[in-house]
Amino acid sequence: MTALLEGNVLIAPGWPNHVHHAAAQRWFTQFSSNGWATTPITEAGYVRISSNRSVMQVSTTPAIAIAQLAAMTSLAGHTFWPDDVPLIVGSAGDRDAVSNHR
Template sequence: MSLLDVNMLIALAWPSHLHHHKAGTWFANHSKLGWATCPMTQCAFVRISSNPKIIPEAVSPKEALALLVEIVRHPAHHFWKEDISLLDSKVPTDLLLGHRQVTDAYLLGLAIRYKGRLVTLDAGLSALLSKNSPHRKALCIL
């Protein structure tokens, strides 16, 4: 099962996104195995999809919510509750260096908790795990 980070959700939903094709290809090949969103990724999707400074064809929050409803109707979609704390040992915080990594570390911890993997377009997430970490398999960078 794969938890898609918000960058993946945005790339899938918006054809103008630089990585729309890459995300779409991954989704076509892997989504049937199960994929997930969580409250954090859903909220971020609506926030970013309705921000014209980020998405040129941004829509209203209400329209972004409607788009999210369509996306999660996919038969292999699962909703993961955020039922761990940032302080949980599953959340890889040992190598945190900056404020922008906190949410990523939490999402990776959530993927570990659900015995899945976090799928992202952000190669920088690999810095959250040591090279010999047993959790490397919980991270998929496209």
């Protein structure tokens, strides 16, 4: 079964200073060959968080974060799942459930 990685799980193995780096590395070592996926949203989240100095103690530029992401997604088992559902359609059921970063 292919695992769709949530943004934080995608970030953790790429950043040695991330609190869950070791756990994410173990997961990738053990399970990534079973298949893992990213979407435009998870990939954009990786770049956004990786290049945000207020979130990452040691941040990078978006260009470097994109290069890191390209290296990660070239690993065995990766699949890209395109997103063709607009946010206004996907959140139409319960818009009050959508919240901000706080």
